[in-house]
Amino acid sequence: MRREPSAVPEASRTGKLLAQGRVRMARKVGEEAIEVAIEAMRGNRGALVMEAADLLYNLVVLLADLEIAPDEVLAELRRxxxxxxxxxxxxxxxxxxxxxxxxxxxxxxxxxxxxxxxxx
Known part of the structure; x- marks a missing residue:
């Protein structure tokens, strides 16, 4: 997400997720993480890629809501x-x-x- 959460159109997937609130966003991150783990255990590469994309998307939206840039997370990993x-x-x-x-x-x-x- 390159825009401020308040600048996201309400009708978009991101806008709807933001409107549902932080608890729902955090729950979505947890759900997607479980789905990633399941597909990894199954060894299903295609499904794992799709679920990983969902996880990263939901995490980025949650971070944006908390005003945390992905670059901050990457900097912590580098550190x-x-x-x-x-x-x-x-x-x-x-x-x-x-x-x-x-x-x-x-x-x-x-x-x-x-x-x-x-x-x-």
Whole structure:
């Protein structure tokens, strides 16, 4: 979305979504994320691409409603990659690692759990 949310025509898909309110927009993001996960587990590339487009669209609309530019999110991704590496995840301040509180300054290496892998 390049325009301000208030400048979007009410009859458009985006205008209707904005009119439904932030709770509905957030719910749509959640619904689309679930659909992306389902298609990824199914290995259905075409459906996954379509659902991913829906997810990104709904996320961009929600971010616009909150006056957050997609560039802000991309800048955060770049910052994390430069600071911690792409394969690492920052723990939340209240996360526990092996029963010990994690320091938000120390990245946690993300490793797949072989017991929780999706079956193909």
């Amino acid at each position: 994390r990659e430069l600071a911690y590496g792409i394969a690492e995840k920052l723990p939340k301040s209240d996360d526990l690692i092996n029963g010990v509180a994690a320091s938000p300054a120390k990245p946690v290496q993300v490793r797949p759990n072989p017991d929780k892998r999706c079956k193909r």
